[in-house]
Amino acid sequence: MAKIDKHICIIGAGTAGIMLANKLANKFEVTVIDPAKDHYYQPGFLFMPFGRYKAEQLRKSTTKLVNKRANLIAEKVANIDFQNKKLATDSGTDISFDVLVVATGTRTDPSMTEGLLGDGWQKNVFDFYNPDGAEKLHDALKDFKQGTLAIQIMDMPIKCPVAPLEFTFLADDYFKKRGIRENITIKYITPLSGAFTKPVASAKFGHMLEERKIELVSDFYTEKVVETENKVVCFDGREVIYDLLVTVPVNVGSDLMRKTDIVNDLGFVEVNHGSLQSAKYPFVFAVGDAADLPTSKAGSVAHFEVDTLAENIPRFLEGKELEESFDGHSNCFVEMGGGKALLLDFNYQTQPYEGTFPFPGVGPMKLLQPSRVNHWGKLAFRFIYWWMLLPGRKIPFINAQMSLKGKKIIES
Amino acid sequence: MQKNIAGTEVEVDAEGYLTDMNQWSGDIANAIAEELHISPLSEKHWAVINWLREQTANGVELNIRKVGASGVVDIKEFYQLFPGGPLKNASKIAGLHKPTSCL
Structure with a gap:
């Protein structure tokens, strides 16, 4: 398939950046810029202090994770010129773009x-x-x-x-x-x-x-x-x-973004909570932890955000109205110790409740209650991450928009 | 749910935060402050309350850091004025929703 002659530049090859690049690389010119050679499965950091994983078990080379039809530039972005829709890397290369996606994450x-x-x-x-x-x-x-x-x-x-x-x-x-x-x-x-x-x-x-x-x-x-x-x-x-x-x-957000005028006081990019478009420049979007969205900063959330962006960026380039389809959906396993974990599922409006997931009344996973199945789910997630999430494949039965089915709603 | 505060029927959530900041008045603020054992309200309290309301009206999501950078109070004073959970208590008195420190 011939690509559409529009250039989408993604800064950051973390979870959000790679997922998005892999979803768009077959249709558009896509460039991903990130100086890091290795990509880490970050949920694994939690288990390292207890000796369950070593760092080398949690990383893969970034080049192996990004679709070959995207350009991967292993450099740092030095400066963004929003007026002229271009950026400069620290080696002095200028790169022009039609759409810029900020996926520079957060750091402590x-x-x-x-x-x-x-x-x-x-x-x-x-x-x-x-x-x-x-x-x-x-x-x-x-x-x-x-x-x-x-x-x-x-x-x-x-x-x-x-x-x-x-x-x-x-x-x-x-x-x-x-x-x-x-x-x-x-x-x-x-x-x-x-x-x-x-x-x-x-x-x-x-x-x-x-x-x-x-x-x-x-x-x-x-x-x-x-x-x-x-x-x-x-x-x-x-x-x-x-x-x-x-x-x-x-x-805080990345040092690069903290120098710009499109971020809040901590350096997170201010975007529309439903469409992920920058409040300042319509051709700029932010995804993942780099965005100032009032929901969890986590890979599972970034995954749902990417679904929204994979629709909205083509719409933007075609001059169509954007969809405010991201609902703040967050879905995460919480390790409890003793071989058990619980599962949270919530969004902007709805807090986590008890129930079953992903099939209402059936499960097999339980929401907000410790169980062994949830713990296995958490451990299996590492494989889902490398083989399904990052390559941009659809995860069966999990929807971008949250569902209330199978949940016990408690007034609080 | 409905609650009568200082002689006025207002809409509140389960924890007693006003759900509509426009139903608020100075009398309501004094009544909530009394309930929280933060009274009488001083001029400094009012300066903070007014600032919080102004920010919220402008769509700003509040947090302690922003209050500390407001120029109205520093964080230490903020804790002294509204002991316990300062943002929580100040927001309640100011007739604002419970602060959404996000997940």
């Missing part, structure tokens, strides 16, 4: 919090959102035999908002298996008012923390970390003392 920025990059950083203070941090935390956890483990979220939004909870459940399980759980106090520190934002799930998770004797420290907006005294301090003066701190630093 420990420098945003006073004292976080102090004496204790990567000694007894860790961030597991990257392979290096996760690996170093693994060594620290192996040696940890008694004291207080604090898991702390600096601010919202964060990538994979359930990951800190999952880490906490897995840590509880890990210490139990080693027979040292009673020597360790676990505290969960969050700026939110509960374990989670959405009421039904928050109550459920709150209960699960209680059952595991994990202390919930809520409404805690961190002013600073004092690493010489092993404590985190809230703006209202409360302090939590830790021996080992696992922190989720403030999440």
Whole structure:
């Protein structure tokens, strides 16, 4: 099939960027720009601290994942010229585009919090959102035999908002298996008012923390970390003392986007929540964690967003009206420890409820309840990711728009 | 659901946040503040409340960081003015929906 003579430039070869490139490469000229040689299966980082995976088991070469009909440029974008619809890479190459897609993701920025990059950083203070941090935390956890483990979220939004909870459940399980759980106090520190934002799930998770004797420290907006005294301090003066701190630093958009005028205060691109089009330039779209959408920053969400963009970009290029079809759909497994996981399914309007998924009344997966099937689903997802999600194949029975069928709706 | 606050019938959600910011009044603010043991409201409280309402009317989703950068209060003062969960409590008093710190 001959390609349509329009150039779509995608910055970023993460989950969203690769999925989108693979969906569009047969119909349009597509260029993907990303300096990273390797692509990581990021949900695996959660398991690295507990020794289940090593970094090399979670990565593949980016070139192998992108459709050969797309151009892949392994360079960094230095500058975007929105007026003239072109960008420059750091080697000085100019690239013109008809449509620009920002898929530059999010990253943790420990420098945003006073004292976080102090004496204790990567000694007894860790961030597991990257392979290096996760690996170093693994060594620290192996040696940890008694004291207080604090898991702390600096601010919202964060990538994979359930990951800190999952880490906490897995840590509880890990210490139990080693027979040292009673020597360790676990505290969960969050700026939110509960374990989670959405009421039904928050109550459920709150209960699960209680059952595991994990202390919930809520409404805690961190002013600073004092690493010489092993404590985190809230703006209202409360302090939590830790021996080992696992922190989720403030999440920000890419440095490149933070220099532009199309982002919010944290560097996430401001887009229409349904169509993913930039509020400022109609030929710019953002997808995945890079967008300022009020839903989870996660691969499963990016996957549903890509379905919307794969429709809207051709519509835009044909001069048609865009569809506001993205509904904030998020679908994620939450590891509970003990070989069980639960599943959340929600969108902009509807919070997670109990029920069955994907077949109403049948399952086999259970929503918002721990089960072994969900845990296997979580582990199997790594293969779905490499072989179905990234290549842009349709996952059977999973729809981009959320469904209420098979769910138990609770008024809250 | 309907609730009578300071002699006025207003529409609120299950946690008592007004669902329509236009049904709000100064009397309602004082009544909610009293319920939350944050009274009497000082001039500084009102400055924050007015700023929050102005931002919300302009479609801005609020968070603690933005309040800290507002020039009206810093985050420490914000906690002092509205102890516990400052954004949560201030939003309730200001007649706004519960802050949607997103997932």
